[in-house]
Amino acid sequence: MTITYDPKHPLYTDEADVREELTRVYDLCHGCRLCFKFCSSFPTLFSYVDQHEDQDAGRLTPAQQDQVADECFQCKLCYVNCPYIPELHEWALDFPRLMLRHDAMRLENGQVSLRKRVTTQAMGHTDALGKVATAASTISNLVIGAKPGSVARKLVEKTAGVSSVRLLPPYAKQRFSTWFKKRVTPVLTKKQGSVALFPTCLVEYQQPGIGQDLVKVYERNGVECSLVDGAGCCGAPYLHSGDMEGFTKVATKQVAVLAQAVREGKDIVVPQPTCGYILKKDYLDYVGGPDAELVASHTYDSSEYLMNLHKAEGTELDTNFHGTIAETISYHIPCHLRAQNIGLRNLRNKQTTK
Template sequence: MTTTYDPSEPKYYDEVDLREELGRVFELCHGCRMCFNYCDSFPTLFNFVDTKDQQHADLSPAEQDAVVDACFGCKICYVKCPYIPPHEWALDFPRLMLRAQAVRTANHQRDLRTRATDQVLARTDVVGSLNQSLSSLVNPIVSRPNTPIRRVMEQVVGISSQRLLPTYSKVRFSRWFKDRLPRFIPKPRAEAAIFPTCFIEYMAPEIGADVTTVFESQDIVCSLPEGVKCCGAPWLHQGNVDEFTRQARSNLERLDEVVRQGKDIIVSQPTCAYVIKRDYPVYVPGEQADRVAQHTFDPSEYLMVQLRKDRSMNLGSVTTDEEVVFHAACHTQAQNVGLKGRDLLKKLGVKVRVVAKCSGIDGTWGYRSENGAASKRMSAALADQIAKTKATTIVGDCHLANTAIDEELGVRVEHPVSLARRLMGLEIQPPLKGK
């Protein structure tokens, strides 16, 4: 048996070895049960074992696969688990689930419709570029769940008809960035390269514009890394390690050039930031991946780092009695850097209440048709918790989670830096066109 989640390990793709490791981990998780209220993987596992008189070895491959399918990769179990490395039991449940998906893909165990869904969700730059150019036609479709055309999409490519999908902007972030008139900064505090990934580039360029505007107001020179693509997360999460590592290597070459120029990398989507910080060094190990990971930051995290470095830095302050709800997205928590979006708003004088509950999206898991009902159940539970706060202003780091909250509550959710930009009285130049 190989207790490994390292894709370079010779037995990583050995299904017999994988099944033994699933049995070992499932026995330990069943004995602990601390994660009973996270994703559906754990209650599914516990119910299977409980009905077999506690005989963990009696789980069939199909039952093991049901546990794998219920995992949406939020990573919170790893954050909370007392048995992660360097503990002798070396549990890493999320990476074991990724290994299981990789074995399925390598052994061609995914059906035709699932592979079609994989392609649609993973080719984010192709799909994003096309949908952005046709945004006036695409947006009415993706923003209206349960329509006939969405049900046809679900049947053909497996994208849930129940979910509100993020809409596309009329202008790319990179186009706005190149068209803007940069603020003249005679004495830069720092230099940052904004890696927009597919979300900011095609769907939410306003977040990138807000980050750029706030950074430049604080004498942080901003630039764009050339030639980068999607971080590759969808390939990884569906188990296509070859495509993921190809994408990661390409991005690392370009991002490392940026770091060697003395710049830090800013990533505004928590899933993408997690992939660059934690997954690139695992799947493309070496000095390059480590160097890029060490210089990659969430925008709020980066501002708080600069505030600690330079006490003369002044964001200003506001006086307000309104309480803002900050949604702590799972992949923000999984980075173990703290809730810096919350801290940034508190630094400005905003009263912040934190709601930490999964949105049920987690990368692309919640958009797959087979996960639609479970995803909606989790989004509804999150929305119910937010609604109880009676807050009218909601912020969150994750654009996908924010879209799910909007779907449930009908309230536009902002990125914390976007709210900070408005509170600081800064204007985006040039203004972004609407969607």
């Protein structure tokens, strides 16, 4: 059994080694149980172990081990809460990254069906898909917007493996980058910063309004905005399906273009927590090197960047808002913001600056 999260390690995808490591970690988690509330992976794991009188995690079948891994959706909440992570404890337990190792092992050893491999690969090409789907948004939205459970959606499920009952965001008529390049660039009276926007696939192809609002707020506050030539999908779809080779290829390219933007004096701003987490953490873990470190240390969540501006000496935010402002709002803290330890930063700042 080898404790490793490095895809280049010779035993990373060795089935016997991975299954022994799963047994070690499942046994530790069964003894700890702290993560019971986060997802169904842990309750499933505990129920399988508890079926045996001696509660030996080594008695789980490979199918039961796989089931636990299949139910992990990489929210990272167990990692954030675990006292036994590599940085803190000799057990060096990183549950989400072990689940990725498991997925990579199954992919490498031909345990993933051809259909799933093909559809995952196709769906992973988010830039190519996004470009086609936005160019033909009327047609793509007819399919995507079809009633959950309808014949059209069942057909998509059969061919692409996307659940027919899942609500899907429609594609935009105009991509964010198209809007960005066509807009009238304002003259900044007091320049307070310079950022390269990493729009993310969601904002680029489906929710450009989020990016447009971001640019308006940033420019109003004297932050110069630009796009990075060559930036595209961060590679999350590959990573989260265990395709480490595919991910590393995409990630290496993104690290190179983003590091160049940082060298030109820009910070990287990301308006979507999952992609932000990938740039800050996964590029370090799976690409590494000085450029990945440079990118990680200059990447900010879009609100995190604004709040830093708010707090820093010599810079200020325009908080003179006009129009109707809601007294209270409901805020769902994204898991991947919690994983970056910035889940409630905006709220805390608001309270402390009153």
